[in-house]
Amino acid sequence: MKHAFVAAILLTVPLETALAGDLHGKVTSKGMADNANAVVYVAAVPGKSFPIPTASAQIDQRNMKFQPHVLPVLVGTTVEFLNSDTVSHNVFTPDACAGKFNLGTWAPGSSKKPHTFTKECAATLLCLIHPEMEAFVVVVPTPYFAATTADGAYKIAGVPDGSYTVKVWHPKLKTIQKAVTVNGPTEVDLELSK
């Protein structure tokens, strides 16, 4: 019985990965202090559209910083802005693709302020009260995206096998794109520069 269960797992796993692999690898951000905050995403999946997510994403303001610094979301996602800090904060964006919104200023612990991002965009978020604060909501057209960690690692799960254009966005470096064929677990390393 035990052997039969193990065999079932061994048969099932390769079958699943062949249908929808994961895209993973490392992004090197040349000249940057670390390799974090790059957003890797599949630019389009031909013939497929994606429903608007029902769950909201969140950006908090804590210790006078937006957290996270970079948030990738699918088009149509609503992002809730929180203030978990000890001081008041504001959120606005100068970017037209995000509607140049200004959510106003609100006190610590007040209710969340939502905004729905309806277009592809790399929206810069700023706080009028604290000009050094900056964050980015990167609105992408597919749900296959990931932000890199400090060592540049990323992993996008559930990407269907196929050929795609993968794009990489970074707050300070040039956006690049690369043709990638996903076939099960696929490793792709990328490099960004100014």
Add this chain to the structure above:
Amino acid sequence: MSANAPRSLAPWMAVPIVLSIGVGPASAVPVFSRKYQTSCMTCHAVFPKLNPFGEAFRLNGYRLPAQTEDQIKEKPVSLGADAYKRLWPKMVYPSDLPGGAPFALNMKMAMLYASSLGDTGKQIVHNDFQLPQEVNLFTAGTLGERFGFFGEVTFSERPDGGSDVELEHAQLHIDSPFGPENLVHFRIGKFAPNLYDGFQEMWIMTDNGIDTLFNYNPIGFAGGTGLSDGGGGVGLPARVRGIEMYGVAKHRLFYTVGVDNTIGPGGPNGTFGNNSKKDVYARADWKFGGMGLDGDTSGAPLTAENWREKSLRVGLLAYTGDGTAIDFDVMDPAGAPFKMQDVRYSRVGGFASWYFKDLNVFGVLLHGSDRLQLLDKENLSLIGETKRDFNAWFAQADYVIRPPFQASLRYEHLRVGDRSVPSIKALNANFTFLARANIKAMLEYHRDLRDSQIYTLATVLRFAL
């Protein structure tokens, strides 16, 4: 003794006086060591002398050539997110502050053995422990992408126990505000002009500056007789209050033009005149071989040793001004007092610096002319006008025996404006031991070649933190 004898002796005696009380050159700025977490030796052959990379760093507005974010280890404090650039002028343009306190100290101790001639021609020997001689407080750094700053206050102790405070530098830089990177920079404030790049005291390895260029007093009843000992003018002002534009083009062409206050009688903070005229200066250099003046390394074979290269840099420089209404006190040979104005002065010269492996030979040839008006001491009526010329030159050879052991030899020659006075000829020899990258000991001998009894022997300890 001839009637000219007292005048002739004056400059001879002034040399050791200047050496014994003069404030030495500025030094390394460890602010940048902290910012980039790198050794002093990255930029200095032996502080404060810059190596080719350090020169590029300085000319780039205290930024590394092709600087990247990860090279800055001491993260700056943001004064505004980058996105605010797009919001200008609705919002304040973003900038940043140095992440750490942008201050550094240099301390200098000196044991000075000086021999000079007294009024009667008798030798006077003085052995003085100047422990300390001076402390320099520096501040330096960048303010965002386009601004930088540099300041230095020197606290010095006189041999008699008194003390002086001098604001040597206080300047704001505007770096590449337009055009290609490094083509145009501006500086405003008090600074050592780039007119003297490579030979002003803050850029040479010896303890003594080049007095025959910067301390020559062209004011005198019959023209300048020697070095300034306070109250006189100078051939070139070591530091100016002004505005300067400078930059590097095509990696190899360096230029600077500036406008500054006129030269006036020396004071504790410099030699500035108080008329409403302004002096102007300009210099242009070309560097053959070696690292580009902006740090460019394309096409140049680089050695593993960063103080070495094979290069030749040559340049032309000029300085001119109008000292009308700036009065200097002079006396005729009989001791009668007059006033004098240097109503038109001009300096033109050439600079050359040759690097060959461990050797760097450099020098300046300078011709100066002064149109001097002699005035009545009481009513300032014009008595007469003369034009006096002087010629000064020096050649210095610096040699890196091994990085901790370096030596320098300099010859200086000054043909003064008053032709009845002998030319000044001086020799300066230095041996430097770099105990650590930021601690050095120097043995320096300065000799007036006209008289074997006029010399100084200094043991100097200097460190930067």
